[in-house]
Amino acid sequence: MVFRTLILAPLNKDLQRLDLFPSLLYIITILQLFGTPCLQNFIFKEGAMDIHAELKKAICKVNPGINEENITPEATFIGDLEMDSLSMVELSLAMEDSFGITLPDEELAKLTTVGEVTELIESKLGK
């Protein structure tokens, strides 16, 4: 939403002046419909978002006070990060917000380390 607002708002003004508004409004609508995943894929492909770093942020959000240095790709959620089944669900909700993807409980339950979840997110994003 933020991206769309920032990018499209100034564009809107220019378009009106150039009298191209109706046809470009169509493009804007398409962008608004498909904007979020498109923009995200673009950002990921450009490497602007480091998946491990974003996942780390989500883990910290779910577990305030956690020692960030412990969040390595090899770290296990239930053992090393002292999480439980409830906080794993909370983490999947936080990841939905961060990455715009859905991670069903049963898929997440098969994974034990931070690195495995990073790989799952990469595959979901088609990276």
Place this chain on the structure above:
Amino acid sequence: MTHRVVVTGYGAVSPLGNTADETWQNLIAGTSGIETIKCFDPSDFSVKVAGEVKGFDPVAFMDPRTAKYTDRFAQFAIAAAKQAIEHSGLVVDDENRYEIGILVGSGIGGTHSMEEQVSVLNSRGPMRVSPFIVPMMIADNATGRVSIETGIRGFNLSLVSACSTGTDAVGIAYKMVKHGEIKAALAGGTDAAITPLGVAGFAQAGALTRNPDPKTASRPFDARRDGFVMGEGSGVLVLESLDYALERGAPILAEIVGYGATSDAFHITQPLSSGESAVRAIQMALKEVGFEEIGYINAHGTSTKLNDASETRAIKNTFGKRAYSIPVSSVKSMLGHMLGAAGALESIVCCKVLEEGIIPPTINFESSDPECDLDYVPNHARKLNVDTVISNSFGFGGHNSVLALRRYS
């Protein structure tokens, strides 16, 4: 065989301070902890004031992860319980952890979390609801969390009896220690229901004052009283058998000498106007205590028209002419009504009265009501050494609960 039961420690979080001592100092100074509601915007509400806890930092009492997944009502209980344990010097170890019980009740439970998640449910759907919502909102989470935080593994129960909760929790713990079921207990109550739904609900029931002036809104027994002010917080006491307290050299602050509880069988919110069941509860609490010994009554005194009149009637029907010479005061004039925590906090106040020989006042008492004609210790604390006191609590649903406490000797 029964045991004498003593109080060896207490802790509190209240609108007048985040410790029992700070709360007590403010109470005897006649300070009001009631202010305009800050935790949400009350502009659209008929009620504008409440006794909110101020500057409470849960992370001072628990790790950040526990704080995040613990509702405010249970955070208060953890803080009060840890203070109480420290005060009593009780060390929980492998020798005693199964012999100590926890009875920390709540009148309402985790309504902060519930309201937040209902909003998530309605705006984002069921798949976005937090998996922590059930443990965060259920009323027993306070007593469960206290167990986890203290390592106590004995009897663990959360009582729910509306505004009598705190008194009943202390009363049941007293009975269990008295009869040797447990050696010691953490007992008390906690509530944090100053939320949009909580305030709207109590307001719609006509229970709350609409007086927008925070300092004069709660005026128990005054002729102009027109409803209570919501408060929040927690009070937790350490109770133990006298033998155990002596054995471990604990500070003995007061003795509990009686508990009585009855119900009105009348109405879901109104008290029985004759006060008949309240009289029976007081009589039960004084089964082993002489009526003439009572030197102070900590009133339920909510500042509602109905409660204060029926409570006065009950006191007069119990004590006869002597009722006029017993000081009766309501700390709700300063704290507001801490709901399930009120009775526990007021039990702590009773301990302080016995320890320090000072009776906290009923503030905002200016105009007398013919139905409320006792000595309510108006506006200023009074120095008076008393040996035996009672604390009354009454609750929605017709609960009447009374504790009797005595100076230890």
